Amino acid sequence: MSSINELRRLRGSKRGTRQQNKAALFFLLPWFAGLFGVTLGPMLASLWLSFTKYNLLQPPKFNGTANWTRMLHDERLHTSLAVTFRYVLVSVPLQLALALALALLLDKGVRGLLFYRSVFYMPSLIGGSVAIAVLWRTVFGTGGLVNKALGLVGIQGQGWISEPGTALSTLIVLNVWTFGAPMVIFLAGLRQIPVSFYEAAAVDGAGRRRQFRSITLPLLTPIIFFNLVLQIIHAFQAFTQAFVVSGGTGGPADSTLFYSLYLYQRGFGHFDMGYASALAWLLLLIVALFTAVNFWASKFWVFYDD
Numbered sequence: 001m002s003s004i005n006e007l008r009r010l011r012g013s014k015r016g017t018r019q020q021n022k023a024a025l026f027f028l029l030p031w032f033a034g035l036f037g038v039t040l041g042p043m044l045a046s047l048w049l050s051f052t053k054y055n056l057l058q059p060p061k062f063n064g065t066a067n068w069t070r071m072l073h074d075e076r077l078h079t080s081l082a083v084t085f086r087y088v089l090v091s092v093p094l095q096l097a098l099a100l101a102l103a104l105l106l107d108k109g110v111r112g113l114l115f116y117r118s119v120f121y122m123p124s125l126i127g128g129s130v131a132i133a134v135l136w137r138t139v140f141g142t143g144g145l146v147n148k149a150l151g152l153v154g155i156q157g158q159g160w161i162s163e164p165g166t167a168l169s170t171l172i173v174l175n176v177w178t179f180g181a182p183m184v185i186f187l188a189g190l191r192q193i194p195v196s197f198y199e200a201a202a203v204d205g206a207g208r209r210r211q212f213r214s215i216t217l218p219l220l221t222p223i224i225f226f227n228l229v230l231q232i233i234h235a236f237q238a239f240t241q242a243f244v245v246s247g248g249t250g251g252p253a254d255s256t257l258f259y260s261l262y263l264y265q266r267g268f269g270h271f272d273m274g275y276a277s278a279l280a281w282l283l284l285l286i287v288a289l290f291t292a293v294n295f296w297a298s299k300f301w302v303f304y305d306d
Contacts, residue, residue: 050278067278080262091175099179103186121180133244164255189223
């Protein structure tokens with residue numbers, strides 16, 4: 001009799017598990033629809049288009065690897081890569097350094113911490129918007145606020161955006177200015193470091209610089225790594241700032257021709273969607289390569305509290 005009851009209990013348990021699985025699948029259906037309809041579907045379609053000649057008006061025609069070999073001789077593509085690499089390699093370290101410095105300052109118990117944290121985070125929310133890009137163009141224009149401020153101290157200003165030597169620098173400054181998101185993450189990481197570590201180091205005679213090098217930085221390396229990967233990906237995707245500030249042309253002498261802007265020009269300016277799809281996949285490979293290198297190098301400088 002007991003074995004029969006046990007068998008009934010197991011059947012009931014399996015039936016309940018199947019019902020729960022069906023309910024879980026039902027609630028996951030919107031996510032699967034988005035995954036296949038919005039993410040994987042378009043990605044696979046763009047991969048196919050990268051091997052075709054497609055102008056958005058006529059059916060795509062397969063042309064093999066012509067789009068990929070064309071990249072080897074595309075001078076504007078090479079220029080956009082050089083501009084984007086300079087932008088990433090300069091702006092990301094400066095942005096993270098500023099974010100960490102302000103996080104350390106706010107971690108000291110500044111009065112009105114919530115207010116300052118909100119104010120500093122605000123540029124990250126609106127830094128990629130069209131309005132801020134227009135504002136930046138006004139600030140660094142010939143008659144902008146920067147030149148007016150320089151005029152007060154007797155310095156002759158210039159068109160910072162219209163000069164090839166300084167146009168990219170203005171966009172780097174704009175990206176550095178949007179330090180709010182990594183700053184908040186750094187601040188959260190600093191709050192997780194036990195105070196007892198600093199107290200023990202102070203007893204041993206370690207000063208603030210020594211504590212920063214031996215305690216703060218090692219324990220904060222996972223957060224630094226997380227912010228580094230995210231900000232590199234974000235920097236490679238930069239588009240709005242360059243499009244608005246340069247008027248969609250790439251700036252003087254293509255000095256602000258970001259990779260994403262050139263991709264947009266080929267796809268929606270010249271209706272060369274097959275080549276633009278190949279450019280999109282090249283960007284994906286570049287970002288994946290940078291991310292893989294970061295993960296490989298992390299084992300040499302990122303320390304986890306095991």
